[in-house]
Amino acid sequence: MSQPDPKDTQLLVFDVDGVLTDGTINLDDHGVETKRFNVRDGFGMKLWMNKGFQIAIITGRSGEALKHRLATFGIEDELIIQGSGNKSESLDKILAHTGIDEAHIAYLGDDWPDLPAMRRVGYPMAVADAEPEVIAKARYITTRKGGHGAARDAIAHLLECKGRYSPE
Amino acid sequence: MSQPDPKDTQLLVFDVDGVLTDGTINLDDHGVETKRFNVRDGFGMKLWMNKGFQIAIITGRSGEALKHRLATFGIEDELIIQGSGNKSESLDKILAHTGIDEAHIAYLGDDWPDLPAMRRVGYPMAVADAEPEVIAKARYITTRKGGHGAARDAIAHLLECKGRYSPE
Amino acid sequence: MSQPDPKDTQLLVFDVDGVLTDGTINLDDHGVETKRFNVRDGFGMKLWMNKGFQIAIITGRSGEALKHRLATFGIEDELIIQGSGNKSESLDKILAHTGIDEAHIAYLGDDWPDLPAMRRVGYPMAVADAEPEVIAKARYITTRKGGHGAARDAIAHLLECKGRYSPE
Amino acid sequence: MSQPDPKDTQLLVFDVDGVLTDGTINLDDHGVETKRFNVRDGFGMKLWMNKGFQIAIITGRSGEALKHRLATFGIEDELIIQGSGNKSESLDKILAHTGIDEAHIAYLGDDWPDLPAMRRVGYPMAVADAEPEVIAKARYITTRKGGHGAARDAIAHLLECKGRYSPE
Numbered sequence: 001m002s003q004p005d006p007k008d009t010q011l012l013v014f015d016v017d018g019v020l021t022d023g024t025i026n027l028d029d030h031g032v033e034t035k036r037f038n039v040r041d042g043f044g045m046k047l048w049m050n051k052g053f054q055i056a057i058i059t060g061r062s063g064e065a066l067k068h069r070l071a072t073f074g075i076e077d078e079l080i081i082q083g084s085g086n087k088s089e090s091l092d093k094i095l096a097h098t099g100i101d102e103a104h105i106a107y108l109g110d111d112w113p114d115l116p117a118m119r120r121v122g123y124p125m126a127v128a129d130a131e132p133e134v135i136a137k138a139r140y141i142t143t144r145k146g147g148h149g150a151a152r153d154a155i156a157h158l159l160e161c162k163g164r165y166s167p168e
Numbered sequence: 169m170s171q172p173d174p175k176d177t178q179l180l181v182f183d184v185d186g187v188l189t190d191g192t193i194n195l196d197d198h199g200v201e202t203k204r205f206n207v208r209d210g211f212g213m214k215l216w217m218n219k220g221f222q223i224a225i226i227t228g229r230s231g232e233a234l235k236h237r238l239a240t241f242g243i244e245d246e247l248i249i250q251g252s253g254n255k256s257e258s259l260d261k262i263l264a265h266t267g268i269d270e271a272h273i274a275y276l277g278d279d280w281p282d283l284p285a286m287r288r289v290g291y292p293m294a295v296a297d298a299e300p301e302v303i304a305k306a307r308y309i310t311t312r313k314g315g316h317g318a319a320r321d322a323i324a325h326l327l328e329c330k331g332r333y334s335p336e
Numbered sequence: 337m338s339q340p341d342p343k344d345t346q347l348l349v350f351d352v353d354g355v356l357t358d359g360t361i362n363l364d365d366h367g368v369e370t371k372r373f374n375v376r377d378g379f380g381m382k383l384w385m386n387k388g389f390q391i392a393i394i395t396g397r398s399g400e401a402l403k404h405r406l407a408t409f410g411i412e413d414e415l416i417i418q419g420s421g422n423k424s425e426s427l428d429k430i431l432a433h434t435g436i437d438e439a440h441i442a443y444l445g446d447d448w449p450d451l452p453a454m455r456r457v458g459y460p461m462a463v464a465d466a467e468p469e470v471i472a473k474a475r476y477i478t479t480r481k482g483g484h485g486a487a488r489d490a491i492a493h494l495l496e497c498k499g500r501y502s503p504e
Numbered sequence: 505m506s507q508p509d510p511k512d513t514q515l516l517v518f519d520v521d522g523v524l525t526d527g528t529i530n531l532d533d534h535g536v537e538t539k540r541f542n543v544r545d546g547f548g549m550k551l552w553m554n555k556g557f558q559i560a561i562i563t564g565r566s567g568e569a570l571k572h573r574l575a576t577f578g579i580e581d582e583l584i585i586q587g588s589g590n591k592s593e594s595l596d597k598i599l600a601h602t603g604i605d606e607a608h609i610a611y612l613g614d615d616w617p618d619l620p621a622m623r624r625v626g627y628p629m630a631v632a633d634a635e636p637e638v639i640a641k642a643r644y645i646t647t648r649k650g651g652h653g654a655a656r657d658a659i660a661h662l663l664e665c666k667g668r669y670s671p672e
Contacts, residue, residue: 017375024483025373026194026362031404034202034370037193039185039229040279040299061375068199111376112503131376133503147192167280167301194530202538205529207521207565208615208635236535315528335616335637353543360651361541362530367572370538397543447544448671467544469671 004103004122006140007161011098011105012048013091013117014151016059016066018110019127022147035065036147044152045073051164054098057081058090060113088116108154109134110146125154172271172290174308175329179266179273180216181259181285182319184227184234186278187295190315203233204315212320213241219332222266225249226258228281256284276322277302278314293322340439340458342476343497347434347441348384349427349453350487352395352402354446355463358483371401372483380488381409387500390434393417394426396449424452444490445470446482461490508607508626510644511665515602515609516552517595517621518655520563520570522614523631526651539569540651548656549577555668558602561585562594564617592620612658613638614650629658 014020020041026034045055056079059066063082070080078097084090095102106123107114110130118124118137126138127150135141142153159165182188188209194202213223224247227234231250238248246265252258263270274291275282278298286292286305294306295318303309310321327333350356356377362370381391392415395402399418406416414433420426431438442459443450446466454460454473462474463486471477478489495501518524524545530538549559560583563570567586574584582601588594599606610627611618614634622628622641630642631654639645646657663669 022192023375023485024358025375025378025405026370027373027401027404028370029368029400031400032197034194034196037195039191039193042193043279043281064197064199065195068195069193111379113379115503149191167283190528200533202530202532205531207527207529210529211615211617232533232535233531236531237529317527335619359543359653360526361543361546361573362538363541363569363572364538365536365568367568447547449547451671 003139005161006106006123006158007163008104009053009106009123009158009161011054011056011094011100012155012158013056013058013094013105013107013121015087015107015109015111015114016057017061018130018146019108020057020069020147020151022145023110023129024147033063033065035063035069037069038147038149038151040149041147041151042069042073044155048155048159049074051159054100055079056094056098058084058087058094058117060084060087086116087113088120091117091120106154106158108142108151109138123158125157171307173329174274174291174326175331176272177221177274177291177326177329179222179224179262179268180323180326181224181226181262181273181275181289183255183275183277183279183282184225185229186298186314187276188225188237188315188319190313191278192315201231201233203231203237205237206315206317206319208317209315209319210237210241212323216323216327217242219327222268223247224262224266226252226255226262226285228252228255254284255281256288259285259288274322274326276310276319277306291326293325339475341497342442342459342494343499344440345389345442345459345494345497347390347392347430347436348491348494349392349394349430349441349443349457351423351443351445351447351450352393353397354466354482355444356393356405356483356487358481359446360483369399369401371399371405373405374483374485374487376485377483377487378405378409380491384491384495385410387495390436391415392430392434394420394423394430394453396420396423422452423449424456427453427456442490442494444478444487445474459494461493507643509665510610510627510662511667512608513557513610513627513662513665515558515560515598515604516659516662517560517562517598517609517611517625519591519611519613519615519618520561521565522634522650523612524561524573524651524655526649527614528651537567537569539567539573541573542651542653542655544653545651545655546573546577548659552659552663553578555663558604559583560598560602562588562591562598562621564588564591590620591617592624595621595624610658610662612646612655613642627662629661 081090103122105121107121108125125140127146129145142150249258271290273289276293293308295314297313310318417426439458441457443457444461461476463482465481478486585594607626609625611625612629629644631650633649646654
């Protein structure tokens with residue numbers, strides 16, 4: 001059986017720390033956390049959604065910073081899953097909510113907890129600086145590191161597969 | 169028709185995120201954003217203005233951090249445009265306020281939203297780590313990345329074109 | 337006499353600044369400090385402890401940020417030593433509390449204050465960007481820099497020595 | 505006349521932004537600034553002072569973060585000059601207060617405002633990523649960038665010139 005074609009991707013799932021950020025956990029003396037997102041990732045995510053495709057988030061950690069970042073993106077609450085102890089189960093929830101087939105889902109990850117979900121989706125992707133075991137399971141590896149434009153790179157790649165990535 | 173000469177630049181327009189910063193959107197649990205500006209960019213901006221040239225800012229995002237950074241620079245309020253949904257329209261406002269000809273304007277950008285304004289000005293420039301489509305439209309590409317001295321580099325280049333960049 | 341075998345390591349000691357962080361001391365106008373930890377180091381530390389091994393922390397500085405980071409890791413209070421003026425003496429306390437032999441202890445350091453403790457343990461390790469004098473005393477040098485996954489790298493190396501590093 | 509010998513250096517002057525930090529001006533929505541110092545620079549500064557030598561600070565900017573960082577170092581108030589509009593004049597104050605000869609002073613800088621002071625001291629030094637005009641005037645260029653250990657490097661170099669840099 002042939003592998004799913006990336007041009008058929010309808011939904012793109014992102015891990016957060018190490019994917020939408022550079023993996024730093026910035027904590028101050030009061031326990032307040034700061035996350036380092038990337039402006040061009042944000043532009044890419046809006047571009048992807050404006051073309052009619054969907055975004056979901058699955059992260060093992062929890063925090064308010066992510067909510068603040070995503071507030072204006074228009075992602076449905078059911079597709080933002082924080083505190084996930086099992087990313088494959090979180091993927092089940094996303095499948096149930098959207099009705100999209102696994103074959104039409106792409107996933108961008110960086111570390112072992114992403115592997116159970118990556119093994120199931122049609123198009124698993126890894127950030128440039130992902131752990132070796134994650135790189136090994138990815139069908140596409142971004143040229144940029146997490147938090148340094150990896151998400152934009154992944155979106156550009158998928159839209160290029162669809163022939164729809166152009167500023168004109 | 170020959171292209172405008174960079175030595176005739178009177179006004180330099182900067183995007184913010186990814187140009188005056190490294191493109192990181194640093195958000196804490198309370199939604200407070202921190203921007204990472206660069207001290208040498210600031211020195212360059214003051215040098216440029218002290219020699220009688222102007223600076224304008226056009227950014228799609230909004231926030232108080234930018235105002236705090238620019239507070240001591242002496243840039244007119246009308247030349248600091250935040251929340252721009254269309255940077256070409258924002259450029260119109262700058263043209264109307266200053267009366268400077270497009271041919272005498274330089275613009276330093278990094279991503280697609282900068283392209284409509286970059287196409288109109290006399291001297292479009294891109295930061296070293298700009299998106300490929302922006303690099304392709306630039307007449308000058310800085311050697312430094314956004315937030316790592318790209319603005320200083322652009323100013324040094326323009327002043328060198330004018331024969332006016334020297335610490336002596 | 338042969339050197340201790342890293343596969344016998346039972347306890348791994350970490351310095352903090354420059355090892356679990358990138359060595360930046362981020363201070364704001366109010367004196368509040370922010371530490372830059374790494375999400376994949378955290379995953380590695382949990383993996384190490386879940387396999388029944390121990391972690392201790394010895395740092396010369398003090399602050400609340402570290403406590404917030406370690407809160408969910410389950411490290412005993414006696415094994416988190418802040419404000420250490422003499423890391424060899426701090427090691428004594430860890431030995432007394434755990435009863436583990438020096439030969440079965442590994443230590444990951446980056447700078448001169450780590451040397452007195454590194455000289456005593458069975459398996460001294462240095463981060464990729466450690467001071468030369470620390471590199472010289474290490475039996476293993478991580479490929480990643482402090483705060484950029486050095487701790488994960490050290491744990492992966494020790495677990496590989498034990499034949500127990502695999503996501504399967 | 506021969507140049508002053510670096511082994512005779514008694515006082516080391518540091519610029520702050522771009523020298524003791526990486527040059528980022530981190531500003532949040534409330535105008536609170538965070539400075540990124542380096543833990544190993546701090547160790548070097550204490551080492552230098554413990555051996556009986558002096559440190560002074562001259563910076564064009566002002567803020568509380570610097571005071572918090574230097575609080576435990578024991579530098580005299582008169583040798584910490586913030587808001588300097590003319591670093592050569594600030595050097596005069598340091599000379600008057602300490603009575604040390606210019607020939608026995610080293611200065612670590614990164615940008616044009618440091619040049620007037622650098623030209624006067626016996627041993628001008630530049631961080632690895634200093635502006636080209638500053639590199640050109642330096643007798644020593646650190647291998648590390650500002651905020652990434654440049655100050656530690658400069659101190660190690662001076663102590664090596666004196667034959668006094670060793671962890672033993």
